Amino acid sequence: MALKTSVIGFPRIGKNRELKFESEKFFKGQITAEELEKTGAEIRSYGWKKQAEAGISFIPSNDFSFYDNMLDTAFLLGAIPERYKALSLSPLETYFAVSHGYQGEAGDVKALPMKKWFNTNYHYIVPEISDETKIALSEKNKVLSEFNEAKSQGIKTVPSLIGAYTFLTLANYTGSKKAGDFSEEAVNALALLAKSLGEAGAEWITFAEPALVLDVSDSQKALFTSIYKKLISKIRAQSKIKIALQTYFGDVRDVYEEISSLGFDAIGLDFVEGKKSLELVKSGFPKNTLLLAGLVNGKNIWRTNFEKQAALLAEIKKYVSEENIVISSSCSLLHVPYTTQAEEKLSCDIKKHFAFAEEKLVELGQFAAGDEKAFEENKKLFSIERVYRTPGVQKALSELKEQDFVRKPNFEVREKIQHEAFKLPLFPTTTIGSFPQTKEVRANRAAYKKGSISKDQYVAFNQKKIAECIALQEKLGLDVLVHGEFERNDMVEYFGSQLYGYIFTQNAWVQSYGTRCVKPPVIWSDVSRREPMTVEWSVFAQKQTKKIVKGMLTGPVTILNWSFPREDISLKEQAQQIALAIRDEVLDLEKNGIKIIQIDEAALREKLPLRRSDWHKEYLDWAIPAFRLVHAKVKPETQIHTHMCYSEFNDIIRDIDAMDADVITFEASRADLKILDALKEANFRTEVGPGVYDIHSARVPSVEEIRSALEKMLEKVQKEKLWVNPDCGLKTRGDEETEKSLANLVEAARQLR
Structure with a gap:
């Protein structure tokens, strides 16, 4: 008997990101609300029809x-x-x-x-x-x-x-x-x-x-x-x-008894991330109630192992009658791309391992029906070793020692050395990294990718943009500069494309928020660095000014968390592999005269277990050391920055301090600077730059608004430890609003001094 099937949610940005592009036109007054609503209706209709065609119950x-x-x-x-x-x-x-x-x-x-x-x-x-x-x-x-x-x-x-x-x-x-x-x-x-x-x-x-x-x-x-x-x-x-x-993203151990007794007609449980879901069902499942069993992973892009999940289903059937079981996605398919059919450049040998949203609909139907042919093909897929380990990477991992994760001298000694070397003013001003990515910038990248311009033309354009960006920052009066990141499409994809072990898609877009879509790269095999990735750009930028220009990197945990990870090895091992690759880049930047290196960990909290009891043993005990592994070998006079955004950090603030960075910038403006209380309570030693304005909005903050935010910060942060910066990178903003906002930021800091 074929079981019924259920989907918790379907992607909604459009197969070709129609929602993003039409929403942005609406913001600019280029289309009407009715036209945007029409796009929404087309996207909804597409999703419903795909699910109906797949026989989803x-x-x-x-x-x-x-x-x-x-x-x-x-x-x-x-x-x-x-x-x-x-x-x-x-x-x-x-x-x-x-x-x-x-x-x-x-x-x-x-x-x-x-x-x-x-x-x-x-x-x-x-x-x-x-x-x-x-x-x-x-x-x-x-x-x-x-x-x-x-x-x-x-x-x-x-x-x-x-x-x-x-x-x-x-x-x-x-x-x-x-x-x-x-x-x-x-x-x-x-x-x-x-x-x-x-x-x-x-x-x-x-x-x-x-x-x-x-x-x-x-x-x-x-x-x-x-x-x-x-x-x-x-x-x-x-x-x-x-x-x-x-329910999804875990198990409901604290309230299962209550859920079971309330009289729901159906209860959805996650058997992918819910470690205790099977144990809960074994304790008793309410009669005459459907179990929406989340057995197909809604968050990762790998094919479902039918044999493994069938064994789990067999256990569930011992406690729930077969007619009451519905095979479901573990969570909304919002978190995966639309379809592998849009991936024309990936070989069939690679694509056969992937299931995006539309393929997961097929998997649900095959699994629920017990399709013998599909099960046999699936068994063959999982019986073959997909990748071979890289000896050099494995050797480097095996040789890691405790001292590889510890930076010397201690923070207080480094802080004094850096203050004396840099001689920055109170409340040093900086930005998080990227500057506006205009049509011309994106067109230059696209033309180079297509081969319609030479590498020399591509580099010359970017160098011109970098020189202009440095000149603008000097004109505005910023203290620590950035090169603008005009060569980068995405803070993870850019690095992944220069690392062994990664593969890339054409159209595997997923929604991050609103109109923001990302195309996570896929960790396919062991990761290592091919060659220097950012040194050339950073050295060129530094030659344009006497002020310090930050080297800009993405940290290992964020690269991991914003990729589709492997499922055949642990997240810890994947993080350490990436950390060793980024460590090579850090040391090359330092060797080439870059005095401040920012290693962003925007997604540090992302894979933090949802239950506090699991935080350290399952995540923080390897995530924090992975970051330290990246920078532990730099000289004391090299200043290490990191950046974090759009998460609640208050409850892991001591762990963040243990990352042993010299400066940490946080998203803070949208959260009304609530993180300041946590910083003060934890006696946070690291220098901090809580964001003074929200870059995800086109509005320009006034000098008074920024100064007021800084004055609030000074109630909780020592003046010698306070940096002044926006919430996040300026990639999505326009040139005019960016210049006005930064001018007001610099003026607010000047007044405060």
């Missing part, structure tokens, strides 16, 4: 978003801060003002904060709830609208949305009220939504509660139980619609 709707599903939920429930409503913009313009800020005739508002979505490279908008917020179902009901849209195309879907517990738990509260104070209103709104969906013909509604895989306290458990006791009761009283609870 439970196809989600409302997984599409113009920016982010948490933001969609805030709009659905009316949780929109008054300052955005006061702009009196159109609904779509208000939506985008919340997500990336607004500066114009109607007013000037910053965007709401962004944070990493659990352990992924996706970012969500953090909802803001004040004591005055009234949670109620919006008249513009996106969930109902998209269900009806699919229905009109002959496709029956399961309306899915972020559940009340996750939404309220992850929200930011500005007043005295907390999550529990809004739970009753949320229950009433969602019950009303379920009623309207039932009347429209929906047979199911799914509430996604990924926050249940985190550590859940007794009070949080009580909140969850209270919400769903009331919500299920209200829905049952007014509708025949069935209720599914969906």
Whole structure:
């Protein structure tokens, strides 16, 4: 008997990134809201039809978003801060003002904060709830609208949305009220939504509660139980619609008993990342309830090992009747690209190991049906050794010693040496690395890649841009300069393309946030450096000025976390391989006279286990040393910087200090500088540059705004340790706004001095 199948979510940027390009046109006033909505409808229709063609039993709707599903939920429930409503913009313009800020005739508002979505490279908008917020179902009901849209195309879907517990738990509260104070209103709104969906013909509604895989306290458990006791009761009283609870990214060990007793019609559990999911099911699964068994990995691009997962399924069948098992993706397929069919340059020998979103739909069907031919082909694929180990890399790993991870002399001695050598002013100003990537910059890279210009022409163009960038920074009065990174397409792909062990795709794009899409490279085999990767550009930039120009690198943990990693060896080994390659580059930069080297670890927190008890033994105990391995051999007068963004760092601040960098720059402006309290409480020794303005918005911060932020910083950070910089790289910004913003940044620092 073929089992039923389910998908938690489908990619939504468009096969050719249509959503990105059309949204950006809308921001510039080049297309109307109706034209953007039309693009959204085409993308939704494509996803529904692909899933229907693949025979998926439970196809989600409302997984599409113009920016982010948490933001969609805030709009659905009316949780929109008054300052955005006061702009009196159109609904779509208000939506985008919340997500990336607004500066114009109607007013000037910053965007709401962004944070990493659990352990992924996706970012969500953090909802803001004040004591005055009234949670109620919006008249513009996106969930109902998209269900009806699919229905009109002959496709029956399961309306899915972020559940009340996750939404309220992850929200930011500005007043005295907390999550529990809004739970009753949320229950009433969602019950009303379920009623309207039932009347429209929906047979199911799914509430996604990924926050249940985190550590859940007794009070949080009580909140969850209270919400769903009331919500299920209200829905049952007014509708025949069935209720599914969906979890992903881990297991629900803290609340499994409560989940099992609440009366859900279906429960989704992750058997890929959920270490205890099978153990929980063995303890008892509620009768007459569907188990949406997440057995196909929704986050990585490798083929599913049918034999391995079939053994797991066989264990599940001992405790759950076969007719109640639904084979599902472990999480939304949002986190993988659309299809391998778009990869024309990859050989069939490579592509056969990959399953992107559309291929995973096929895998779900084959696995659920027990397709004998597919199982046999899959078994052959996994019986062949895919790659051979590289002797040089293995030897280098085996020879690593404790001293390879320890930098000498200690931080305090280095700090004094560097201050005396550099003689920088108080509050030294700098940027994070990249400068605006204009059409001309991208065209130069594309032309060189296609072979339509020579290497000499490509280099000459970039050198001209670097010289202009250095001149601009000198004119603005910045203290520590950067070369602008005009040769780089992406902070991971650029390095991966110059390392042995990586392969690259043409169109394997995934959404990072909003209109930001990334094309993660794939770690195929053992990693090592071919030749120097950045030295030529850094040396050229340094020759253009007497000021210090930073060498710019991406750290090993970020390169790993922003790649699709191997599944045949540990993450620790992959991180150490990359660290050894980047260490070679660090030492070459130092040898060529580069005095400050920034090794970005923007994604350090990304693979941090979701449960605190696993943080060190499963991640930090190898991730922090991997960073130290990169820089431990540099001279004391070489200053090591790193940068981190869009994650919560407060609870690992001591581990960050243990990275033993000399200067760390943080994203901070969107989070209202909350990290400062953690820095002070931890007696953070490393010099810091909390970002003074948000670069993901086109708005230009005033001198007063930046100076006010700096004055707040000085309440928590010693003046000798404070650097002044934007939140992140300036790659996505325009030239004019960048120059104005940096001029205001420099002036604010000058006034403060």
